[in-house]
Amino acid sequence: MRKWIPLTAICVGAFMLLVDASIVNTALPEMSEDLHSTFTALQWVVDVYALTLAALLMAFGSLGDRLGHRRLYLAGLAVFGLASLACALAPDAATLITARAAQGLGGAAMMTSTTALLNAAYQGRDRGTAFGVWGAVNGAAAAAGPVLGGLLTEQFGWRSIFLVNLPIAAVAAWLTVRHLTADRPRPAEAADRSGAAAGRPGPAVDRPRAAAGHFDLPGAATFTLFAAALTYGLIESGERGWSDPLVAATLIAAALALAAFTTVELRTARPLLDLRLLRNPAFVGLAAAGLLLTAAAFAQLTYTGLWLQQVLHLSPLNAGLAVCPLAAAAFLTAPAGSRLLRGAPPRLPIALGLALIGGGTLLLILVSPAAGWTALLPGLLATGVGVGLATPPMMAAALAAVPRERAGMASGAFNTARQLGLALGIAVLGTVFQNTLREHPGTDPRHAYAAALDHVYLTAGAAGLLAAALVVLLVRRPAPAASAPVPQPSVTREPSGQPS
Incomplete structure (x- = not known):
């Protein structure tokens, strides 16, 4: 059964990052009481994780093709584990929110790597089995999040929902190093050819080719700014009201960032998103x-x-x-x-x-x-x-x-x-x-x-x-x-x- 150890390494990490999307929900009241946080802060504890994932998925998908997916997965595990420790030790809501954003960064790196790693590790019927097991793990993680969060919070306090990630991340990293073959970073053209199989962004085929290794940093930056500014404006509007100058300025910044993203993607040779x-x-x-x-x-x-x-x-x-x-x-x-x-x-x-x-x-x-x-x-x-x-x-x-x-x-x-x-x-x-x-x-x-x-x-x-x-x-x-x-x-x- 050694052939299924790579699947275990990937599923352990996937379970952890998906559980953390919902595990905090049942711990929010205890967090609020312990950290003396506002309702808006509670929103950010939940939302900043999903926001960071959304903002960075396309960018990390492109990076994985160029840096190597095993390397990116291991980096994501390391960031996720350290960020979980920071969440558990957070003395106030601001620190917790920052650490949750770091968790989202690590989770995005892991999420974009899993399909490519499974594709590389298995062939034929084994590949179908591996993806089926991974799908079941995803569903189990979604169902387990609120219950696991409630159980840990009730028995050990809200900080335990983050501390439990440390041994899980360590096991996933050890299995990955020992049993997943390192993939070589690929040049831009090779990355394009594999994009459909790996489920990550690739360029429009009729656009001019850029130099190998090109990364659409302006596109990634403007999209991230758009998503963050829009979410910030919407969350803060609940407490400050729509007429608040900060809320208005943030929503205007989101509109400008979206316009900048559109301009960048239309002009770059290798965009994160072909707007066509x-x-x-x-x-x-x-x-x-x-x-x-x-x-x-x-x-x-x-x-x-x-x-x-x-x-x-x-x-x-x-x-x-x-x-x-x-x-x-x-x-x-x-x-x-x-x-x-x-x-x-x-x-x-x-x-x-x-x-x-x-x-x-x-x-x-x-x-x-x-x-x-x-x-x-x-x-x-x-x-x-x-x-x-x-x-x-x-x-x-x-x-x-x-x-x-x-x-x-x-x-x-x-x-x-x-x-x-x-x-x-x-x-x-x-x-x-x-x-x-x-x-x-x-x-x-x-x-x-x-x-x-x-x-x-x-x-x-x-x-x-x-x-x-x-x-x-x-x-x-x-x-x-x-x-x-x-x-x-x-x-x-x-x-x-x-x-x-």
Whole structure:
């Protein structure tokens, strides 16, 4: 069984980085009390991790082709482990937020390397098995995050949710050094040829070739600035209000950064993102739907968790268990839906799943001042079924909508949209949540939280239904077979309980 040790090395790291996307949710109340942090600071503890992942995925995908994916994976493990230690030792909220951003940096380096490492380590039937196991690990990580976070917080305190990463990262690094063969950095042209297989950005084939090793640093910098400024402005608007000068200046900076990114990508010979992909209605619709899916299905869980602990006074563990039906339903529905709808046009399960996400999130409005945690069950189950239906075929449809030679770039852009959806969703829903609470000063907490959650669920539900409408309107027909990429196992590897 030694041949499966490389798979273990990759899965251990993947499990760790995906768990950390949701493990903090059930620890937020204890963190807040211990660090005397504001609501906005709590948002940043959750959001800065997803934001850093989203901002750096495309850039690190390009770097991995040039520096070597094993080297990048090991560097990501090291950064993630050290950042986890910094999180555990954080004396205040600002330090914790900074360390969480560093975790996201390490996680982005790891996430972009895993598919390439699996492709290199296995061939034929073993490769399919390896990707299937990796997909199951992703789903398990998404389901385990809230429960594991609740268990550790309840038994050992919130700092333990970060300390547990240290031995995990050490084991993953040791297995990687011992059992994963080092890949050689490739010149730019070779990286382009492998982009589709590895699922990372590559250039448009008809653009002029740049020198080997070229990296689109201006594009990476302007996109990162855009994502960070937009998220910052949205989060701060909840506390400061839309008319605050800092909020306005930050949102203007985001618009300018987006304009600069567009200009850079149009002029560079080897862009992170060939903007001509955005002329493809099907790809644009699927990327937008991926962004809205994570915003609708998962961002609201942060505020649901606060209600469970701060209003219903559930323990961290019980609060984690209360939201598990979503991940469990998604995990069970994904393989069953793929079998039942095999041969159907991809937009059918995607649109149906997104509609269920929208409808399921709207069902969460059953939460009332007198409600208990069981009021969440219908909405969480419906949302989970929708995630299980929509997620597996979404990546395949996105890649099939573009020519084969642009599959790597399309994959990077799609995954970036998914992660950015979580970051922006947490920011927008947090603003909605705070504004509603502000409208109910002096109100009984149960009534105030119920009203705030109503607005959160209405916003998230509308996002899910909008995503379904975009798929129905824009994803009209599959791409011709000649230009469709061979579906990669990454189709079934999408986390069924959260964005990665």
